[in-house]
Amino acid sequence: MCYVTLNNVGHCWAMPYADFLTELTRAGLTVRGFADLVGMNPNSITNYARQGELPVHLAFIAVLVAELAVHRLDYRNAMAKVPLAPKKPRGGARRGHFGGDRQASLDLPS
Numbered sequence: 001m002c003y004v005t006l007n008n009v010g011h012c013w014a015m016p017y018a019d020f021l022t023e024l025t026r027a028g029l030t031v032r033g034f035a036d037l038v039g040m041n042p043n044s045i046t047n048y049a050r051q052g053e054l055p056v057h058l059a060f061i062a063v064l065v066a067e068l069a070v071h072r073l074d075y076r077n078a079m080a081k082v083p084l085a086p087k088k089p090r091g092g093a094r095r096g097h098f099g100g101d102r103q104a105s106l107d108l109p110s
Contacts, residue, residue, distance in 0.1 A: 015059035017049045023059075026066035027075070034062065037076075039084035 024034055035042040038061060048054045054062075068075040 014053035014056060015062075017052055017054055020048075020054045020059060020062055023062040023066040027062070027069040029065070034065075037061075037065070037079055039086075 021031075024031065027034075029037070031045050032042045035045050038058070045054075045058070048058075065075045065079075068078070
């Protein structure tokens, strides 16, 4: 494990989830607020609690937002400059069919 801070950004691949929550507290954010800020589903972020570690790209965002908040700089204006596009749904689901079709549709003449 590696703890990511502004002074220690070496070769780190993850941040402990508990430290991530500490950074969110410093920033005055909840997990849901952070998820909204970065355009993610809150459940996707809380799923990292089970693993115990958060990917470094999310850790960097949390640390930077916390540092800006501690210095009373408005991170929301800076983050608003990046447009968030909704992600495409993954999987084989199609409209009107829960879970999608496991077998490809065969368009055979009747």
